[in-house]
Amino acid sequence: MSADRTALLELASALAVEAGEVITDMRDEAVASPDTKSSPTDPVTAADRKAEQIIVDGILAKRPDDGIVGEEGTDRTGTTGVDWYIDPIDGTTNYLYGIPAYSVSIAAAVDGAVVAGAVYNPVSNELFTAKRDGGAHLAIGESGATAKSIRVSSPDAVASSLVATGFGYRSERRRRQAEVMAALLPGIRDIRRFGSAALDLCAVACGRVDAYFEAGLNTWDYSAGALIATEAGARCHDLRGGEPTTHFLVATAPGIDSELSGLLRDLAADDLPD
Numbered sequence: 548m549s550a551d552r553t554a555l556l557e558l559a560s561a562l563a564v565e566a567g568e569v570i571t572d573m574r575d576e577a578v579a580s581p582d583t584k585s586s587p588t589d590p591v592t593a594a595d596r597k598a599e600q601i602i603v604d605g606i607l608a609k610r611p612d613d614g615i616v617g618e619e620g621t622d623r624t625g626t627t628g629v630d631w632y633i634d635p636i637d638g639t640t641n642y643l644y645g646i647p648a649y650s651v652s653i654a655a656a657v658d659g660a661v662v663a664g665a666v667y668n669p670v671s672n673e674l675f676t677a678k679r680d681g682g683a684h685l686a687i688g689e690s691g692a693t694a695k696s697i698r699v700s701s702p703d704a705v706a707s708s709l710v711a712t713g714f715g716y717r718s719e720r721r722r723r724q725a726e727v728m729a730a731l732l733p734g735i736r737d738i739r740r741f742g743s744a745a746l747d748l749c750a751v752a753c754g755r756v757d758a759y760f761e762a763g764l765n766t767w768d769y770s771a772g773a774l775i776a777t778e779a780g781a782r783c784h785d786l787r788g789g790e791p792t793t794h795f796l797v798a799t800a801p802g803i804d805s806e807l808s809g810l811l812r813d814l815a816a817d818d819l820p821d
């Protein structure tokens with residue numbers, strides 16, 4: 548089966564918007580009775596599960612033999628070389644509280660390399676997209692026709708940079724992440740913690756922040772956003788010279804990459820307890 552990047556991106560984008568509309572419609576009912584997952588503060592709702600089902604069904608209707616990994620438990624091995632990473636609601640805590648910063652995140656990888664990604668914020672109606680070697684775009688409103696090309700910011704020093712980050716759900720990890728944050732904060736413009744890794748990466752992509760880093764993400768949190776940030780000109784990697792991993796990810800405007808990465812390395816920001 549063909550793995551045309553444009554077709555993969557169109558499918559990812561359409562399903563992200565469809566799932567986004569469903570989670571919006573379901574919100575009142577879904578937030579009334581949330582469950583928890585990895586810790587008492589890690590929420591999941593009926594809307595997360597419903598949106599994942601819609602996305603999985605939509606992928607399989609068009610591409611029945613692809614692999615799919617989803618936050619709410621989907622784990623299908625495919626035979627086509629195409630794998631999908633889906634987060635039906637990235638930022639479920641924000642969804643629960645009605646903070647308008649949550650998203651649907653869908654990425655498609657071919658032979659292990661992410662080639663298409665879509666991140667949709669249903670509250671702001673912003674759809675961020677990228678395909679590998681095709682640049683990154685932001686469409687606001689109903690029509691993809693209004694999509695504009697996006698680029699990272701151009702800071703030249705960490706001291707004047709706005710840096711986003713996030714924290715895991717387990718308290719022993721948060722303690723370590725807080726130590727890193729406390730050490731970094733005096734030397735930067737300010738910190739932002741928006742609460743959706745996918746949107747954080749899109750914020751780097753369109754220059755709303757200068758950098759974002761986090762340890763301990765899952766592939767569904769960052770796969771689409773990391774491609775969007777990279778295609779918008781960001782440097783996106785771990786702290787050991789490799790691709791971003793579930794261990795650590797930093798995405799920065801190029802002008803501060805080496806300085807910020809050096810600081811994070813000195814702080815052993817990727818050294819999280821299991």
Ligand code: IPD
Nearest residue numbers: 636637638639713714742743744
């Ligand atoms: C979380 C968000 C958050 C990040 C956490 C993620 P979820 O995803 O992306 O910003 O700091 O590490 O787990 O649980 O809302 O899908």
